[in-house]
Amino acid sequence: MKTKDRIMISFAKILPSAYRKNLSQLFVYAGKRTNPEVWVGSSVVISLILFIVLVVTPYFLTRTFDIKYILIAFGVVITVQMMAYLMVYFRVEDRTKKVEEALPDALQLISANLRAGMTPFEALKLSARDEFGPLKEEIEFATAKAFGTESFTKALLNMSKHIKSEMLERAMKLFTTAMRSGGHTAQLLEELSKDIAETRTLKKELVTNTKTYSMFIMFTIVIGTPLLLAIAIHFLKMVTAIQAKTGRSTVGFGLDFLAGQITISPEFLTKLSMVILFITSLLACMLMGVISEGKAKHGLRFAPFVIGASIIVFFIARQMIGSIIGGL
Incomplete structure (x- = not known):
């Protein structure tokens, strides 16, 4: 680990552990591979620098401390921390939106592959298309884990741990349940795809209205x-x-x-x-x-x-x- 990263991690410990834990989970949902502690530490360092500048500069100019500038400095610190959090939060929301837009087409493709006689593993692996964006990355990651040290069922369920989407979580649970029970998996995925597409259409109509x-x-x-x-x-x-x-x-x-x-x-x-x-x-x-x-x-x-x-x-x-x- 670089010295700079160690310093940033030390500064990150100034903030509450609950906040850092929450942000770490958001980093997972956002698909970021960097250390969240470094991100938090960087925001803390920027906040401290701005605080010192906003408090010390008026003192050198007027030779007096004014509570107004201290309050402004605190406001800037809070704003910087909010911006650091919201930048990660909005990336999570954008990633979730892209996944949910691609999910109906992905389920349709998996269903078609199953009807063609493929195994569930092959059907999922061959459904990873470039146009699916973040969903393609998670499908490739899940199939790689299932091909190695993890069971296929567990790899499917763990996809929802990397993407904050209730739709994806429900789809993967139904997929794994259908495989275990030996039901009509292809038909189930096709119906689920139609249900998700209808839900998204109704949501768009509501926003339009x-x-x-x-x-x-x-x-x-x-x-x-x-x-x-x-x-x-x-x-x-x-x-x-x-x-x-x-x-x-x-x-x-x-x-x-x-x-x-x-x-x-x-x-x-x-x-x-x-x-x-x-x-x-x-x-x-x-x-x-x-x-x-x-x-x-x-x-x-x-x-x-x-x-x-x-x-x-x-x-x-x-x-x-x-x-x-x-x-x-």
Whole structure:
């Protein structure tokens, strides 16, 4: 083992063992052959470097410690760790999706091979096609293990330990059960293939039917919310400017709402708007993940783009509204 890897593994031990164990399992599902401890250690080192830079740099510039920069540094550390985890998680999800897309065709091919008089081992081995992607790799790995030191049944069941897919796990269990019981394995696999294909078709139809709701949510978050917040800030600026000019002379002229003291400044409302846009965009992306894939984490893939777009629209809208009102 290289010295660099040893150092990274030492840094990885800073994080809880439960987290490292969970990430190690995700590495197996993702098909990664590298040591997960090295990956975790690298993310820890990057987090520590960024933390030190964000805390020390303001001190050298101002010669004072500000709690604000420490909180920002902690936020960056948490963000880096989340990104390191989500990168592996999304690779697992992509691999699972590719396997489940190829599974019906693979089962049909295995069934056809069995009907042609092949043994289950030969039928599985010859079904490994390049277009099956990750499933081809697992089929080749399983047949290699079965050809060597492991039983064919155990090699089939272990395929689900390398790919996070309930469909694949159920298919392999039915395959092994049919072989043990001496049933009509080819017919069973063919029916299972049709069932999986129908399930995926229904899922696609469900996603298609909910696209209208998804588009409405995205429009509200990316366009509607930033626009309303920009209008609110300029309304506050107008009221503050009117109060500064008229003072309390508006009382009794139907403008009593302008007489009260406003404790919220436009600058504070701008910062609050940024927080609101960040939180609402994040929650909206999680909701989109639930709608499309049934998993909130899946929507986090689009969070940086949605958050960035909503903030950009907010500043553009604020500038445009300011120009329009200023020209009146």
